[in-house]
Each structure stands twice: as C-alpha cells, then as structure tokens.
Amino acid sequence: MPSVHAVTYSLLRRQGITTVFGNPGSNELPFLKGFPEDFRYVLGLHEGVVAGMADGYALASGRPAFVNLHAAAGTGNAMGALTNAWYSHSPLVITAGQQARSMIGVESMLANVEAPQLPKPLVKWSYEPACPEDVPRALSQAIHSASLPPRGPVYVSIPHDDWDREAGDDAELVVAREIEHAGVPSPTQLERLAERLNGAENPLLVLGPEVDARQANGLAVELAERLRLPVWVAPSASRCPFPTRHPCFRGVLPAAISGITAHLEGHDLVVVVGAPVFRYHKYAPGRYLPAGAQLVHVTGDAGEAARAPMGDALVGDVHATLEALLPHLEQSERELPAALPAPAAAEDGEGRLAPANVFDTLDALAPEDAIYVKESTSTVEIFWERVAMRHPGSYYFPAAGGLGFGLPAALGVQLAQPQRQVIGVVGDGSASYAITALWSAAQYRIPAVLIILNNGTYGALRGFARHMAVDDAPGLDVPGIDFCALAQGYGVEARLADSREALARALQEGLAMDRPLLIEVPTLPT
Ligand SMILES: Cc1ncc(Cn2c(C)c(CCOP(=O)(O)OP(=O)(O)O)sc2=O)c(N)n1
Numbered sequence: 001m002p003s004v005h006a007v008t009y010s011l012l013r014r015q016g017i018t019t020v021f022g023n024p025g026s027n028e029l030p031f032l033k034g035f036p037e038d039f040r041y042v043l044g045l046h047e048g049v050v051a052g053m054a055d056g057y058a059l060a061s062g063r064p065a066f067v068n069l070h071a072a073a074g075t076g077n078a079m080g081a082l083t084n085a086w087y088s089h090s091p092l093v094i095t096a097g098q099q100a101r102s103m104i105g106v107e108s109m110l111a112n113v114e115a116p117q118l119p120k121p122l123v124k125w126s127y128e129p130a131c132p133e134d135v136p137r138a139l140s141q142a143i144h145s146a147s148l149p150p151r152g153p154v155y156v157s158i159p160h161d162d163w164d165r166e167a168g169d170d171a172e173l174v175v176a177r178e179i180e181h182a183g184v185p186s187p188t189q190l191e192r193l194a195e196r197l198n199g200a201e202n203p204l205l206v207l208g209p210e211v212d213a214r215q216a217n218g219l220a221v222e223l224a225e226r227l228r229l230p231v232w233v234a235p236s237a238s239r240c241p242f243p244t245r246h247p248c249f250r251g252v253l254p255a256a257i258s259g260i261t262a263h264l265e266g267h268d269l270v271v272v273v274g275a276p277v278f279r280y281h282k283y284a285p286g287r288y289l290p291a292g293a294q295l296v297h298v299t300g301d302a303g304e305a306a307r308a309p310m311g312d313a314l315v316g317d318v319h320a321t322l323e324a325l326l327p328h329l330e331q332s333e334r335e336l337p338a339a340l341p342a343p344a345a346a347e348d349g350e351g352r353l354a355p356a357n358v359f360d361t362l363d364a365l366a367p368e369d370a371i372y373v374k375e376s377t378s379t380v381e382i383f384w385e386r387v388a389m390r391h392p393g394s395y396y397f398p399a400a401g402g403l404g405f406g407l408p409a410a411l412g413v414q415l416a417q418p419q420r421q422v423i424g425v426v427g428d429g430s431a432s433y434a435i436t437a438l439w440s441a442a443q444y445r446i447p448a449v450l451i452i453l454n455n456g457t458y459g460a461l462r463g464f465a466r467h468m469a470v471d472d473a474p475g476l477d478v479p480g481i482d483f484c485a486l487a488q489g490y491g492v493e494a495r496l497a498d499s500r501e502a503l504a505r506a507l508q509e510g511l512a513m514d515r516p517l518l519i520e521v522p523t524l525p526t
C-alpha cells in the first residue's frame with residue numbers, strides 16, 4: 001500500500017505542481033526525503049522571501065504555487081507576505097511541518113500549537129489532518145480550494161511522522177481530480193447589465209487586478225472601444241488590466257474616497273470590473289459617489305461584492321461575463337477619448353536622478369513585453385505615466401502594501417515567465433525587508449534586472465506625514481545603505497547608475513545577461 005509521502009508526490013505531479021518554495025527545519029525533512037528528480041526546490045533564506053517568490057510565481061503562472069515552511073516560526077515569518085497574497089487572490093498552497101503527533105500536546109520544541117489558527121484570517125482555509133491517511137485528501141482539498149474563485153492562499157499543517165505511514169486503499173482517488181468553475185451570468189442578467197451600459201449618457205469604466213488575472217485585458221479594450229468611454233485603473237493597483245498607451249486609458253484612480261469621487265464627477269454610470277469597490281488607502285473622507293452617478297460592479301469575489309459601501313453587483317467570472325456581455329452592447333456614437341498628453345520633462349539632481357527620468361530610460365530600453373514588479377511606493381503615479389505596459393501580466397505590486405514583496409516576487413515571476421524579461425523596481429526601504437532574496441537570485445541564476453531606487457528615505461511616509469500634518473516623526477530616513485556591496489555579498493553582480501547614461505549602459509548590460517543584475521540608482525525624493 002503506498003505511503004502518504006508517495007501519494008502526495010503523485011498528487012502534486014499530476015496537478016502540475018513540481019516546484020516547492022521552501023525553508024526547511026527538522027519537521028520538514030521527512031517530507032523532503034527522497035525528493036523526486038522531476039521536482040525543483042527553491043530555497044529562500046527567510047520565509048517572507050519564500051512566500052514572496054511563491055506569490056510572484058502563482059500570480060504570473062496562474063497556477064497554484066506550493067510552499068513548505070518550518071512550523072510556527074516559519075509561518076510567522078511569512079505572514080507579511082500573506083497579507084499581499086490574500087488580497088491579490090494568489091493561489092498559494094502553504095504547508096508547514098508539525099512536530100510528531102504524540103509530542104504536540106506536551107508542546108515539545110517545534111510543536112505548532114493550534115496550527116490552523118496561526119495564519120488566519122489571511123487564508124481561505126487552514127487545516128491539520130486528524131490522521132495520516134487524511135493528508136493526501138487534505139492536500140487535494142488545499143489545491144482545489146486555492147484555485148477555485150475567489151482564489152487565495154490555504155494552509156495545511158502536517159505532523160512529520162505522517163509521511164511514511166500507509167495512505168489507505170482509496171488515497172489515490174484524489175490524485176487525478178479536476179474541478180472546473182463556470183460562473184457565466186444568465187441571459188437575463190446580461191441583458192439587464194447591457195441595458196444599463198447602452199442607456200448611460202456618460203459612462204466610465206474602472207478596471208481591477210482580476211481583469212488581468214483572468215486575462216480579460218483584450219475584452220476590456222473591446223468594451224472600451226464599443227462604449228467609447230474613459231478607462232481608469234482601480235486604486236491601489238496590484239496589476240495592469242489595460243494597455244497604458246491606449247487612447248481610453250486615463251491612469252490609476254487615487255486611493256482616497258474624495259479623490260475618487262472627484263474623478264467620477266459628470267459620469268452617470270460607473271462600471272467597475274474585477275476590483276473591490278474600492279481599495280482606499282489615504283484617509284480623505286467625502287461622498288462615495290457624485291450626485292446623479294450610479295455604480296455597477298462585476299467581480300468573481302462575492303465577499304468584495306457584499307462589503308462594498310455602494311452600487312449594484314453581479315458576481316461571476318469576469319472573463320466569461322465580459323465575453324458574454326459584448327454581443328449585447330451597441331456601438332457608441334461618442335467620440336473616442338483623446339490619448340493623454342506626454343508628461344513634462346524632469347530635471348535630475350547632482351549625482352541623483354529624477355524618478356521620471358529613470359522610468360523614461362526604462363521605457364526606452366526595456367523589451368515591449370517586459371514584466372515590471374514594482375515596490376517603490378512614492379513613485380507609483382510617475383511610473384504609470386511614463387512606462388508603457390501593453391500585455392496581460394505586465395505589472396505586479398504588493399496587493400496589501402506589505403513591503404518585502406518586490407525582490408522575491410520579481411524572482412518568482414521570472415521563474416514562471418522565463419520567456420519574458422522581468423524588471424524589478426524597488427525602493428531602498430522596501431528592498432531591505434527582503435534583501436536575502438538576492439541570495440536566491442544568485443544561486444538559481446534568475447536573470448531578472450533588479451533596480452533599487454535609493455532616495456535614502458521612506459518617501460511614501462514623508463508624503464503621508466505631510467497629509468496627516470505630522471512634521472516631526474522619527475524613523476523616516478534610511479540613509480547610508482550600499483546596495484551594490486550588499487548585492488555582491490549575496491553573489492549578485494551590481495552597478496551604480498548615478499546618471500542617465502550610466503543607467504542606460506547598466507540596463508542594456510542587464511537585459512543581455514543570463515543571470516541577475518542589480519542596478520542601484522541614487523534618486524531624488526518625489
Ligand atoms: C512590512 C511593512 N512595513 C512597513 C510599511 C510601511 N511603509 C513604509 C515603510 C514605506 C516606505 C517605503 O520606502 P521605499 O524606499 O521602499 O519607497 P519610497 O521611498 O518610494 O516610498 S511605505 C509604507 O506603507 C509597510 N507598508 N510594510
């Protein structure tokens with residue numbers, strides 16, 4: 001009769017999950033014993049890096065990513081990354097090694113006491129099987145639960161003495177299970193939605209990360225051109241759902257109630273697709289909608305629909321809904337919106353570049369299908385103004401703003417998308433939360449270009465301090481970090497680019513390399 005270990009690896013292989021992102025302890029060794037030749041283990045030196053790499057991999061592949069952490073301590077280190085994975089609906093299957101069953105109750109060393117409670121509320125489901133025979137079924141439930149809408153991370157704690165136990169006669173029935181989700185609205189629901197869109201005088205479209213996750217970007221372009229309306233990206237954008245050089249593109253909505261409402265003025269129908277309504281951030285109270293405006297929301301996440309403070313919603317798969325909706329929409333006679341004007345030129349400082357000039361240089365030299373993993377919080381708006389993104393899966397930003405995402409996620413995305421060039425654009429503050437990711441980049445020769453924008457400060461917090469009238473907070477500056485030295489210490493080649501010419505040279509070098517390159521750019525604060 002096969003062991004729990006054998007059935008588990010059969011299940012993972014059959015479900016196409018042959019990469020394990022992990023950091024091991026003694027509890028995990030029996031799972032890693034006899035690690036199969038056709039599997040790949042990607043080690044991260046901190047569990048925040050492990051979960052961040054897995055998050056990038058899952059988001060960019062659209063497939064569940066498997067994580068193996070060490071008991072409670074490893075799970076705790078991953079919680080920051082889990083805030084992002086939860087809000088980006090990332091299908092992570094997180095496993096944690098547990099002490100031997102007979103040693104949990106006495107709370108011996110490495111016992112993960114009340115394990116399923118630990119990752120809540122940042123997982124869809126968490127479980128510790130009541131007996132070894134239930135481990136393969138529990139892992140099958142984890143894979144399908146993570147993948148079914150609304151997608152999200154799940155957690156299974158597994159005692160280390162389960163792996164060599166017999167799995168039971170029917171254990172292998174779970175190995176080949178396939179579960180599909182339909183989620184197409186009914187003809188009546190589509191007609192009602194189409195009637196509102198066709199009847200609107202001056203509609204506006206707001207697109208969210210789910211449009212990109214479901215690869216519905218092209219359908220969103222068709223919708224925009226059919227209705228000839230302005231297209232905004234939903235606030236706190238963690239993905240890019242619409243081509244940024246399209247004439248309908250208007251930018252990213254500000255993440256504040258009054259700021260959003262100001263942009264909705266004059267529109268009688270706001271159509272939100274694939275985003276929560278809304279991911280506010282800065283506290284700037286105001287009316288949720290301008291007078292005379294109605295809002296209709298299409299989302300695959302019933303929770304997002306239920307918690308919105310206004311509007312009507314249709315819960316269904318956004319790709320299937322847009323595809324089924326288009327034939328019901330009339331061609332609008334409105335003028336197509338005019339493309340946004342090119343942004344003004346920016347001045348560099350002495351030995352420091354303006355972020356705008358970094359991004360213009362990037363836009364000029366990067367491949368047209370480059371993938372950007374962004375985590376420099378004060379330069380988000382400038383980035384969206386200056387960098388062209390044309391294809392699905394071109395942009396990733398931490399969905400909960402939990403820093404330490406950028407460097408690991410850039411590596412995970414590059415592992416998932418080897419045929420496209422990944423460029424990480426990370427602030428000096430953010431980089432320090434996951435700097436050990438550079439070791440994994442070097443060890444696995446992951447050919448991402450990693451740009452560190454070094455303005456010596458927590459730039460976004462300086463902006464918040466001004467907004468919140470806090471002019472004397474300590475702890476907002478991070479001077480004196482030499483990222484080139486840190487990179488070389490972890491085995492990654494590095495270049496200092498303190499002029500546009502030096503940046504162009506370093507970028508061209510990095511884009512041609514088959515291994516990672518870190519580029520440190522001293523920048524002006526925004
Ligand atoms: C894990 C974690 N810790 C602290 C913060 C708070 N925080 C911090 C510390 C920011 C500064 C980021 O600095 P940076 O250098 O990465 O980028 P900018 O200088 O462009 O803002 S933005 C922000 O929300 C956070 N979001 N996540």
Ligand SMILES: [Ca+2]
Nearest residue numbers: 427428429457
């Ligand atoms: Ca900074």
